[in-house]
Amino acid sequence: xxxxxxxxxxxxxxxxxxxxxxxxxxxxxxxxxxxxxxxxxxxxxxxxxxxxxxxxxxxxxxxxxxxxxxxxxxxxxxxxxxxxxxxxxxxxxxxxxxxxxxxxxxxxxxxxxxxxxxxxxxxxxxxxxxxxxxxxxxxxxxxxxxxxxxxxxxxxxxxxxxxxxxxxxxxxxxxxxxxxxxxxxxxxxxxxxxxxxxxxxxxxxxxxxxxxxxxxxxxxxxxxxxxxxxxxxxxxxxxxxxxxxxxxxxxxxxxxxxxxxxxxxxxxxxxxxxxxxxxxxxxxxxxxxxxxxxxxxxxxxxxxxxxxxxxxxxxxxxxxxxxxxxxxxxxxxxxxxxxxxxxxxxxxxxxxxxxxxxxxxxxxxxxxxxxxxxxxxxxxxxxxxxxxxxxxxxxxxxxxxxxxxxxxxxxxxxxxxxxxxxxxxxxxxxxxxxxxxxxxxxxxxxxxxxxxxxxxxxxxxxxxxxxxxxxxxxxxxxxxxxxxxxxxxxxxxxxxxxxxxxxxxxxxxxxxxxxxxxxxxxxxxxxxxxxxxxxxxxxxxxxxxxxxxxxxxxxxxxxxxxxxxxxxxxxxxxxxxxxxxxxxxxxxxxxxxxxxxxxxxxxxxxxxxxxxxxxxxxxxxxxxxxxxxxxxxxxxxxxxxxxxxxxxxxxxxxxxxxxxxxxxxxxxxxxxxxxxxxxxxxxxxxxxxxxxxxxxxxxxxxxxxxxxxxxxxxxxxxxxxxxxxxxxxxxxxxxxxxxxxxxxxxxxxxxxxxxxxxxxxxxxxxxxxxxxxxxxxxxxxxxxxxxxxxxxxxxxxx
Numbered sequence: 036x037x038x039x040x041x042x043x044x045x046x047x048x049x050x051x052x053x054x055x056x057x058x059x060x061x062x063x064x065x066x067x068x069x070x071x072x073x074x075x076x077x078x079x080x081x082x083x084x085x086x087x088x089x090x091x092x093x094x095x096x097x098x099x100x101x102x103x104x105x106x107x108x109x110x111x112x113x114x115x116x117x118x119x120x121x122x123x124x125x126x127x128x129x130x131x132x133x134x135x136x137x138x139x140x141x142x143x144x145x146x147x148x149x150x151x152x153x154x155x156x157x158x159x160x161x162x163x164x165x166x167x168x169x170x171x172x173x174x175x176x177x178x179x180x181x182x183x184x185x186x187x188x189x190x191x192x193x194x195x196x197x198x199x200x201x202x203x204x205x206x207x208x209x210x211x212x213x214x215x216x217x218x219x220x221x222x223x224x225x226x227x228x229x230x231x232x233x234x235x236x237x238x239x240x241x242x243x244x245x246x247x248x249x250x251x252x253x254x255x256x257x258x259x260x261x262x263x264x265x266x267x268x269x270x271x272x273x274x275x276x277x278x279x280x281x282x283x284x285x286x287x288x289x290x291x292x293x294x295x296x297x298x299x300x301x302x303x304x305x306x307x308x309x310x311x312x313x314x315x316x317x318x319x320x321x322x323x324x325x326x327x328x329x330x331x332x333x334x335x336x337x338x339x340x341x342x343x344x345x346x347x348x349x350x351x352x353x354x355x356x357x358x359x360x361x362x363x364x365x366x367x368x369x370x371x372x373x374x375x376x377x378x379x380x381x382x383x384x385x386x387x388x389x390x391x392x393x394x395x396x397x398x399x400x401x402x403x404x405x406x407x408x409x410x411x412x413x414x415x416x417x418x419x420x421x422x423x424x425x426x427x428x429x430x431x432x433x434x435x436x437x438x439x440x441x442x443x444x445x446x447x448x449x450x451x452x453x454x455x456x457x458x459x460x461x462x463x464x465x466x467x468x469x470x471x472x473x474x475x476x477x478x479x480x481x482x483x484x485x486x487x488x489x490x491x492x493x494x495x496x497x498x499x500x501x502x503x504x505x506x507x508x509x510x511x512x513x514x515x516x517x518x519x520x521x522x523x524x525x526x527x528x529x530x531x532x533x534x535x536x537x538x539x540x541x542x543x544x545x546x547x548x549x550x551x552x553x554x555x556x557x558x559x560x561x562x563x564x565x566x567x568x569x570x571x572x573x574x575x576x577x578x579x580x581x582x583x584x585x586x587x588x589x590x591x592x593x594x595x596x597x598x599x600x601x602x603x604x605x606x607x608x609x610x611x612x613x614x615x616x617x618x619x620x621x622x623x624x625x626x627x628x629x630x631x632x633x634x635x636x637x638x639x640x641x642x643x644x645x646x647x648x649x650x651x652x653x654x655x656x657x658x659x660x661x662x663x664x665x666x667x668x669x670x671x672x673x674x675x676x677x678x679x680x681x682x683x684x685x686x687x688x689x690x691x692x693x694x695x696x697x698x699x700x701x702x703x704x705x706x707x708x709x710x711x712x713x714x715x716x717x718x719x720x721x722x723x724x725x726x727x728x729x730x731x732x733x734x735x736x737x738x739x740x741x742x743x744x745x746x747x748x749x750x751x752x753x754x755x756x757x758x759x760x761x762x763x764x765x766x767x768x769x770x771x772x773x774x775x776x777x778x779x780x781x782x783x784x785x786x787x788x789x790x791x792x793x794x795x796x797x798x799x800x801x802x803x804x805x806x807x808x809x810x811x812x813x814x815x816x817x818x819x820x821x822x823x824x825x826x827x828x829x830x831x832x833x
Contacts, residue, residue: 037062040072047079055079070099074106081109086116102133111143120147138164142174149177154185170201176208183215191215206232210242217249225249240266244275251283254441254549256520259283272303274310281313285320287520293317308338315347319354327351342372349381358389358667376438379405380413384637387420389667392641392675395421403427409434415542419567419739420637420714425591428737432570433593435542440571445554446522446529456488457811460528460556463539463564464495464546466506470718471539471564473502473695477607479509481800487807490533492516492524494547525553534558535807538574541565548574558810558820561594563605566717566739568592575820578806579603582745583738586822595820597810599802600827601792602749604742606721608796612699623687623704628657628771631705631728633689633719636664638711644672646764647709648679654771659686660705702726707770707777712760715743724750725794729780731755731770733763749793752784801828 043058059076066072077092093110097103107130114123127144130137145160158181164174179194195212199205213228229246232239243266250259263280266273281296294317300310311334318326331348334341345368352361365382368375383402386394399421405411406427415432423431461479465471482489491510494517497503507513512531516524524547528536536556540546541564551559551573561569562578569577570593577584577594580603584596618625630650632639647659664672673683692698699722708723710716710732716723720730720743732743734756744756757763770777792798805825813821 037065037069037072039065040069040075043072044075047075052079052083056083068095068099070096070103073099074103074109077106077113078109081112081116086113089113090117104130104134104137108139108143111140115147120150123147124151136167138168138171138174141167142171142177145174145181146177149181149184154181157181158185172198172202172205175201176205176211179208179211179215183211183218188215188218192219204235206235206239206242209235210239210245213242213245213249217245217252220252222249222252226253238269240269240273240276243269244273244279247276247279247283251279251286254286254443254520254522256283256287256522260287272299274300274304274307278309278313281310281317285313285317288518290317290320306337308334308341308344311337312341312344312347315344315351319347319350324351324354328355340371342368342375342378344368345371346375346378346381349378349385353381353385353388356665358385358665359391359670361385362389362391362394374411376412379411380417383413383421384417387417387637388635388665390636390639390664390671391667392644392671396641406431406434412438415567415570416544416565417637419737420640422713425588425737429568429570429591429593432542432568434570436569436571440549440552441521443522443553446525449554449557454532454534456486457535457807458488458490458531458533459535459537459807460490460492460531460533461510461537461539462492462494462547462550464493464544465539465564466491466493467495467498467503468500468695469502472506473607473610474605474718474721475539475563476502476505476509477609477796478605478800478803479506481797483801483804484511487804488512490514490531492528494519494524495545521547521550522553524550525555528555529553534811535560537562538569539564541567541569557814558807560810563603566714566742567737568594576806576810578803579738580745581824582748583741588738589822595822597806597822598824599799599806600825601795601799601802602745604717604721604746605796605799606718606725606794608794610699610725611696612703612726613694613696615700615703618704621689621701621704623660624658626656628654629660629704629706630654630657630709630767630771631660631702631707631723632709632711632716633662633702633723634711634714634716635662636668638714638716639664639668639672640711640713641675642760643709643711644675645679646760646767648676648681649764650709650767650771651681651685652679653768657685657771661686661688663688663691698722699726702728707731707767709767710743712740713737714739715741717742720746721793724784725788727781727785727788729755729770729777729784731757731763731767733757733760746793749791750784751787751791752780755780798828 039058039062043055043062046055056079062072073092073096077089080089090113093106093113096106107126111123111126114126124147127140130140141160141164145157148157148160161174161178164171175194175198179191182191182194192215195208198208209228209232213225216225216228226246226249229242232242243262247259247262250262260283263276263283266276277296277300281293284293294314297310297314300307311330315327315330328348328351331344331351334344345364349361349364352364362382362385365378365385368378412435413431415435418428418431463471479489489510491506491513493515533556535558536551537560538548538551539562541561543565554573559574560576561574572593574594576597577592578597580599586596589596651657651659676683702723703726705728708728708730710730712733712735715732723730724746730743734741734744747753747755757766788794802825809823
């Protein structure tokens with residue numbers, strides 16, 4: 036060995052790299068092609084962090100000895116440091132052509148393939164290394180990482196577990212293991228894995244933020260917030276910590292604070308698409324839909340492949356009444372992520388609202404397949420608008436509850452001493468100018484205060500309306516819980532020792548049925564707001580009647596069915612109408628026969644529209660009077676009319692009116708109300724009958740499609756209930772052509788309105804109270820909930 040090289044190697048071994056470099060240079064000048072000098076000098080430059088200087092030295096060494104494995108291995112290190120993975124891969128392949136069982140080369144090759152996005156090939160190479168050396172820690176770690184990247188989480192978990200068995204204190208494996216468990220929705224185990232990391236390194240910022248995210252999924256929001264705050268105490272600008280903290284704050288309804296977190300991210304990194312999307316969600320939660328749209332558009336501009344951005348963009352567009360655009364946005368998101376949890380269900384709702392019946396018909400078999408496969412989340416309320424069988428409704432609802440609501444322990448023991456009064460709490464977002472608030476307020480006012488203590492628990496907006504004031508006055512105690520988490524509301528109900536919680540929302544917009552998952556009361560009831568099964572095992576009863584929910588439907592309801600003797604649907608016996616306008620006052624022709632339907636656009640279906648079109652054709656002096664529908668729905672309806680040869684001008688849209696009194700007065704101008712299927716008019720049918728207009732309905736196979744029939748029975752006009760669409764169409768035509776028959780029905784309705792049970796709210800309230808009493812008695816006997824019927828009773832006022 037030349038003296039200069041010998042001296043260089045000696046200094047190199049002593050760690051005197053600067054002195055070694057000087058002698059390597061001398062040696063290289065003496066022998067420019069000496070293999071050892073080129074190799075060792077290249078290694079020294081790698082140790083100094085100079086991969087760019089090392090690369091030509093190592094390349095020249097390989098020219099001298101093409102199959103020198105040590106040099107080839109170091110050459111790979113240099114290429115990777117210079118971010119030249121494709122050349123590094125070729126280098127590993129060259130090593131393996133000489134030494135097929137070189138574990139380091141197999142491991143390195145797999146690592147490079149993973150960097151190149153060739154996960155399956157990477158896995159093959161890593162597995163070959165592990166077959167030779169099963170306890171190769173870094174290979175096991177990378178195997179877990181590759182499998183997680185491929186979405187093969189059980190395999191990733193097994194790899195991390197094997198590594199942790201060898202190295203119990205491997206914090207990165209423990210942290211990644213927690214992330215994999217979270218992907219498997221095993222959140223409690225994920226938290227335990229992150230806790231093991233933090234026991235070793237309390238300041239592991241990734242484990243702290245990931246722990247916060249997992250705790251949020253467990254609805255342990257206070258703990259989640261504390262975990263995120265610990266991370267941010269270490270690094271106030273940590274992107275994931277700020278993002279997860281904002282997400283927790285959203286769950287706690289602290290929307291403004293959440294937005295501050297996302298804005299802080301954007302002040303650090305203004306092209307963070309995730310923060311943009313989360314800001315969009317937050318503004319959406321605040322009802323600021325234009326801002327939500329702007330932030331989602333910004334996110335898409337940053338990352339055109341971000342599926343979640345298209346989802347929230349669709350939500351914002353839908354709220355801005357741009358339904359066709361909303362549907363397209365959901366479709367774009369689905370094209371990017373076919374398994375997106377929410378986009379498919381949201382697209383169904385957009386198409387329904389836009390009256391895009393062609394697309395809905397195309398989707399029906401896909402909807403059935405997705406329900407059967409429990410794939411994604413389809414809102415149960417949207418499903419009620421579709422010709423879907425009762426078993427499928429139950430299946431969909433159960434999946435919705437499993438995916439959307441926590442599996443949590445009860446908030447506390449449910450022992451209750453028999454008190455003088457039964458405590459009932461009504462839970463709703465809609466104690467305002469809304470069909471639920473307007474329908475239930477009279478029941479709240481009519482409750483027997485000698486026997487019942489009534490609580491109103493409101494998590495919805497205060498619109499300052501007369502209805503809001505009436506509700507707050509009607510109950511013994513009114514609780515505005517908008518700022519409280521689900522668990523906090525459950526704790527409140529438990530502290531109040533409420534006996535019966537009545538959920539008035541079910542699976543409707545803004546509902547918080549998850550409060551009941553904490554089992555705050557011994558008896559939990561679904562009533563009024565949602566005409567279907569909740570699919571939740573923590574809801575005991577559904578209040579209905581024998582028309583809307585015959586007992587043969589019990590197999591398709593998770594709750595036990597309770598029958599009231601008349602119609603189950605409450606209404607306000609104190610409602611009043613303004614002085615009725617004339618038809619001329621609102622630009623309706625005096626001499627036309629006015630078919631009317633004031634149902635929302637999402638209830639309009641192609642089979643019903645086709646019937647109505649035929650009615651317009653056979654009744655030449657008739658018009659169809661509809662409630663205002665969005666522009667997308669108008670365009671689709673107009674196209675349907677034109678395709679059947681009907682002038683679109685024969686359909687008149689009633690504009691929105693602000694005051695309920697004006698709305699009720701306007702209804703009187705219709706001649707015949709045409710109901711819809713699969714989802715009937717509910718409170719709208721009640722309003723129409725109260726206004727004195729006959730309602731023609733057809734009984735459907737589900738609760739939602741039988742409500743108008745229930746109302747007609749209770750008002751003494753069962754002859755307006757048909758059992759098939761053919762019968763419905765025939766009777767509609769007959770009524771339109773026989774003014775005497777129609778006039779007699781109007782006269783009977785005018786008489787029956789005051790004498791039949793439909794609008795007798797004191798009577799309904801007594802029946803509801805009888806149901807509550809039976810529920811309490813059953814529970815106190817230690818018996819499980821059971822179906823039963825309430826016997827008709829005469830109200831005390833009579």
